[in-house]
Amino acid sequence: MKNALEYHNISYEKIVLKRGRIYVKTRNAHETASNLAQVFGISSASPAIGTTSDMNLIVETAIKLADATVEKESSFAVRCHRVGEHPYSSMDICKEVGKQILTSLKDRNLRVDLGNPQFTINIEVRDKESYMFSETKHGVGGFPLGSQSKVVCLLSGGIDSAVACWFTMKRGCPVVPIYFDNSPFIDETTATKALDVAKKLFELSIGFPRKVYVVPHGKNLETFIKESPRKLTCILCKRMMYRAAENIAEIEKAEGIVTGEAIGEQASQTLINLRVLNDAVEKYPVHRPLLGFDKTETEALARKIGTFEISTRKAKGCTAAPAKPSTRAKLENVKKAEEKFDIQRMVEKSVRAAKIVTV
């Protein structure tokens, strides 16, 4: 939270943790709430006005809040939540505040509706303090970034891998994106897309490293195209990516590999092929947060996260992909195809040649 506020140049006096709530004292409550709603682990943020627990002050402040928010000819409700010892009950507060709002804002022609009000004045009295708010911003949820272990994430620049990466960030994992550079089978636009997607995602992990591994992968692809069955190209390509990711996970002391695969989304992502892909990785789990997602669902999330526009920029597709990729690869055939090569050496060479880019 501190990092996010600093990054967005929002000044605040202090942050206090009290009884399951976090209070940020600031003169920019709305801007603060909007920004903090984007911080992983926060389920909601409400711009609030604070005062003491004195009934008169509560009423006075609540009227100010209502004056600033409740529109003409509309309905409202007052809700109160109270913790501690006070000379009044929650009900007393609701009644008194409601009555005084009706009187003070008489010319707005308001009415009380406790069932389905258009505006709600929420009052929380906690011991000697009280807080009032009428708006609650829905937060991103999940866990605070860094509360889980690090993961490496295959990031292609496309829609899916960005969303998969975001999902693990949301659940608390700092991410190290890995981009595999398939030039000359793709154009340069793709690399830029991937780095821009990473930049966008890193806006949500303020205070964490912003590095991306860029791994040269074109030579490997060239070798596979020349010397192995054409329909296996994508499987062989992806198994190499997994292995390189495993090496980088070790270097980075990460605990898992994240990919954007969804069951059946592409030829290489049939359930049978996912099993063949998994076989290439020994020491790390492959985490696929999008397994059950339809493309339209993933796209909707990408729009919300802000990566959709970047991921859908025009770029040449990978020309190494065969016209008829295998959808039911047999592990023994894949292994046989790989026997021709010194796979271990190829992986190590790629990882050694990787560039670490800070975006």
Added chain:
Amino acid sequence: MKNALEYHNISYEKIVLKRGRIYVKTRNAHETASNLAQVFGISSASPAIGTTSDMNLIVETAIKLADATVEKESSFAVRCHRVGEHPYSSMDICKEVGKQILTSLKDRNLRVDLGNPQFTINIEVRDKESYMFSETKHGVGGFPLGSQSKVVCLLSGGIDSAVACWFTMKRGCPVVPIYFDNSPFIDETTATKALDVAKKLFELSIGFPRKVYVVPHGKNLETFIKESPRKLTCILCKRMMYRAAENIAEIEKAEGIVTGEAIGEQASQTLINLRVLNDAVEKYPVHRPLLGFDKTETEALARKIGTFEISTRKAKGCTAAPAKPSTRAKLENVKKAEEKFDIQRMVEKSVRAAKIVTV
């Protein structure tokens, strides 16, 4: 689709596949559409009225549809999509139908609003036929069940595993649920819950087998509690489940193991522990569709699927779980703890003792 209609006792004349649309000829269009919207692979279903491509008949039928659906004092639009050769354009149809509806339903005081209408009369003209509909039911999406390979699914009766199971079904995988019976550490309610959840899920896989493996697991747990560090109980328990699932996957010729784990959701589900769990499985990928989900998000889906009510029935929690389970288990310690036992034999014994229940 045929199975679903038969199961729900809905009579229909025929099902025709034409140019990316599937037409079901029936007298129960609404009921048919509602039921088919629940079939995996269907993205939407519209109860429609059909006629020929004759302009007069189209107008006449569209008026009937409008009469039955468009409410008094409301706005409407006519949209037309045309494929084939006709003596009129789509625009002609829209104009004529719109005009005639306004005339015929004059006493309803309707108005045309092309931007944001309250009701829409959709007309599809395809060669010699035409179809009209005003309502589109949102379908479940995904792929037709059986278009992907079979998976086995750890099903506890709880909220998460049911939703995980549903996600793989949605993407086309027939599922074989496996329930591990931890008695005497749980009560009988839990087994009933798991079987009821399976029954609920099987309502969505009409025509596929409805069997559940019930694997006795209490003896294994007892052994672990007695003879290994208490804080590892849950990890050891789950590794055994994975291994048994692997055996059953082989028996069932499945291609993967599905679990309801989400990163950090429980002590056993930290990223570090998931890695330790994965280590127990050699031949199959562990698929976790809920990896990135918050509990509230999973619950919302469970409500939609219809398993929430079953999963939240009161039951005694597993009393084998230690007060302080390890959240950062070390693989070497886990392996050392397992060395004491003939793990392979324990797994085989459990699987051999498994009961296959048809629900």
